[in-house]
Amino acid sequence: MDEKAIKEEKKEVDPVARKKAVAKEIMSWVWVVLLAFLATIIIRKFVIVNAEVPTGSMVSLIDPGDRLIGFRLSYLFKEPQRFDVVIFKYPVDPNEKFIKRVIGLPGETVTIRDAKIYIDDSAVPLDEPYLPERWTEQNDGLIYEVPEDSYFLLGDNRNVSLDARYWANEAIEAGLTEDWEVAEEYTFVPKKDILGKAIFKYYPKFEVLNGKKENE
Numbered sequence: 642m643d644e645k646a647i648k649e650e651k652k653e654v655d656p657v658a659r660k661k662a663v664a665k666e667i668m669s670w671v672w673v674v675l676l677a678f679l680a681t682i683i684i685r686k687f688v689i690v691n692a693e694v695p696t697g698s699m700v701s702l703i704d705p706g707d708r709l710i711g712f713r714l715s716y717l718f719k720e721p722q723r724f725d726v727v728i729f730k731y732p733v734d735p736n737e738k739f740i741k742r743v744i745g746l747p748g749e750t751v752t753i754r755d756a757k758i759y760i761d762d763s764a765v766p767l768d769e770p771y772l773p774e775r776w777t778e779q780n781d782g783l784i785y786e787v788p789e790d791s792y793f794l795l796g797d798n799r800n801v802s803l804d805a806r807y808w809a810n811e812a813i814e815a816g817l818t819e820d821w822e823v824a825e826e827y828t829f830v831p832k833k834d835i836l837g838k839a840i841f842k843y844y845p846k847f848e849v850l851n852g853k854k855e856n857e
Contacts, residue, residue: 689713690837692728692738698796698803699740701773702726708844709740711837721746721792721835723767726850729794730834732827733811740839741804742771745785745793753783753806771797779806791829805829 690711694703703709703726711728721727721743731737744758744767745751752759756776757766776799783806787793796802803811805828812818812827842848 690728690738692740692839694740696803697801698798699726699742700798702771702797702850703740703839703842706845707842709839709842709850711839713837715838715840716832716835721832721838726839727792727794728836728839729830730836732808732830732834733815733817735834738836739794741794741796741802743792744795744805745787747787747789747791749787749793751785751787751793753779753785754781756780773798774800776800785828788826788829791831792835793828794830 690713692709692711694705694707694709697705723743723746725743726740727743728738728740731739745760750761752762758769759766778800780799785793785805793805795804795806808827809821809824812824813821817827818824839850841850
């Protein structure tokens with residue numbers, strides 16, 4: 642066996658070299674795991690928002706217990722549209738995430754009269770085929786002036802939904818203010834507090850969320 646072959650054989654069985662190779666392999670996997678972890682954090686913070694729905698306020702589009710994904714970048718280059726279903730910070734408690742439907746846009750007047758919604762004194766009410774049942778609660782004599790850069794949001798299941806119709810009262814009950822005019826500011830959701838547009842449900846089954854889904 643020549644000298645070169647002997648050196649190669651020693652190199653192959655050298656325990657120090659073997660340890661270095663193993664350590665290098667382990668570090669390569671550590672970097673893979675670390676990068677994957679960082680990518681997950683970045684995606685969850687800047688790209689998607691995960692939400693679980695505990696109530697029936699968005700039946701029949703979203704049922705209690707459904708888990709869904711929203712896209713944080715949906716409104717990076719465009720504004721929320723009427724009928725979009727969005728995930729947002731609850732005005733009365735920003736630590737909570739709510740899911741409702743966009744009804745009133747910035748600067749609009751929203752009138753609720755006899756279970757119908759009229760925008761800017763239109764003679765024709767909004768077409769809302771997604772309502773799961775006859776709307777009977779808080780359905781008449783309500784007028785809202787939506788501030789600029791804010792939105793008016795309601796649940797589809799209006800008889801049980803804790804939505805913009807109630808948030809002013811909720812703010813007072815929570816002790817955030819005793820002034821009704823100040824409390825009314827909690828009625829609306831600023832664009833900066835909209836976390837993303839709801840895109841699809843992934844549990845208990847996968848389903849893409851269409852904005853103006855008809856009640857079938």
